[in-house]
Amino acid sequence: MTNTLRSLPAAVTRTGALCAVALLSACGGERAAPADDTALEPAYAAITAEDIMRHTAVLAHDSLEGRAPATPGEDKTVRYLEEQFKAMGLVGGMPDGSFVQNVTLLRSVPHPEASFHVGSRVIPLSHPADYYMVTRREQALVEADAELVFVGYGVVAPEYGWDDYKDVDVRGKVLVMLVNDPAIPDPSDATKLDTSMFKGSAMTYYGRWTYKYEIASAKGAAGAIIIHETGPAGYPFAALSSLARENLDIKAPDGNMSRTGFEAWITQPKAEELLSAAGQDFAALKAAALRKDFKPVALGARARVRLASDLSTVQSRNVVAMLPGSDAQRRNEYVIYSAHWDHMGRDTTLSGDQIFNGALDNASGTAQMLSIAKGFAALPTKPARSIMFVALTAEEKGLLGARYFATQPPVPLSQVLANINMDGVNQWGRTSDMVVIGFGNSTLDDVLADVLRPAGRSIGPDEEPEKGYFYRSDHFEFAKQGVPALYTEAGSHFIGKDSTFGQQKRDEYTSKDYHQVSDEVKPDWDLSGAVEDTRALLAVGYRVANADTWPSWKPGTEFKAKRDSVLAKRTP
16 A cells, blocks of 8 residues: 555544644645635634645545445444534534434446347457446346447437437337537537537536436436547546446335446447447547437447346445524524545455545545534634535445435425535645636625635636536535535646646546545645635635525526526425
């Protein structure tokens, strides 16, 4: 292991760890508060680089074995979080006063066998080198011997006049589709994308893998295979490696039998081999899939699949803490901070380092939330409305903990003003800005901009909207239920660094550390920017919790109608 903090004593997981000063270039000299909210000075003082690092070091320690749901690592994680919230003086956020929301999950450990057949030719598939495959069904054995059909991007989007299925009956077929959503060139400038179609370069939900499998299920497909491309996906194929070990899903009354039999990812080279054997060309099919007149292409090939799965029902937990509001009239209204505590556990098949510590993803975001909770707890006068802190499970398995919380909330969502989500901190130093994922969607952007302005900082949009980060973290499940959500990432303009520094660091993390065992606390982390961002997010929640005006989705945003419907049913 390369984990610098591997030698921390076992007591660390119970009572906390001392800051590893050598790892902190920001243990002192932090800038003043990000806003002129003088009442917040005690809260700002409580948020330090040492505190964020201390929690991160504990949560990313080897003893938690990668914080996989329903493992001893979860037990240690949940215990630590509950202890920290109690020590701050917070109370349990569940109706019975407890800190735990139980989440029942279906666990499946896949053992797939698969091959493609084109006439007499057999194309063998090696798992997990060539593909990953899981089922969401509560079904120990899924078998298929079915025709393969290429369905472009697998998108049905009436608002764009787009239908990749063209009323073709794909029931019982195995669907092959492209990742992301259609990248339609601008008719007047082929070097740009058409902003009137699928938001131009920004990914829509149609490009998210969850949507693709959902529509395949709705169409009655036997299975669905997404062709992985690193650029459009936003991460390398290896980032999907946890799918080889297990899949988790929320346990459903129907055993998830409405879902397609299997969901799979395949490498681009193996997909190209299949298409070539079928007399097709990958590049030509991809180009054809960018036209509205595209129709599904029967490949004249078959997929033979035998997917055995070891099934079990497991219990996981969301941790829910609350700081009650100070106003008797408004304490039953809430601002929710969220961060996922889980990561990808341990892979015993690996030689050497086997633990996916998930230091940045998302021990750091959980640490950030704990620091915000500490800040609020330090205020002599608490906000008018209640502040809820939710550490969510199974984000890495498809935002499951967030979906469960948002669909079975402990408080009515009509009483929730906003969600502020944290998924990784800025570990590279101070910035003059903060990036808002989903920039322009809600008035929370305006609150953040107001918070940052006195410190000479600004907000801006995601520079990689094509990677669909808005749909890849827990805030999305709140947004789907109508709750205005704010999700930020490290700014793009690093103080004292050249203009390429931020992109360089993002690319480096994505290619080397994202969902890899190397996502550990690094000796060169500089949390000075994380401190400023954390204080800013606290200020946003504080202002919302005391404001007369509720945050809202901006006109034209896909979540506004849902929010309007929820608020229309609200009892004054």
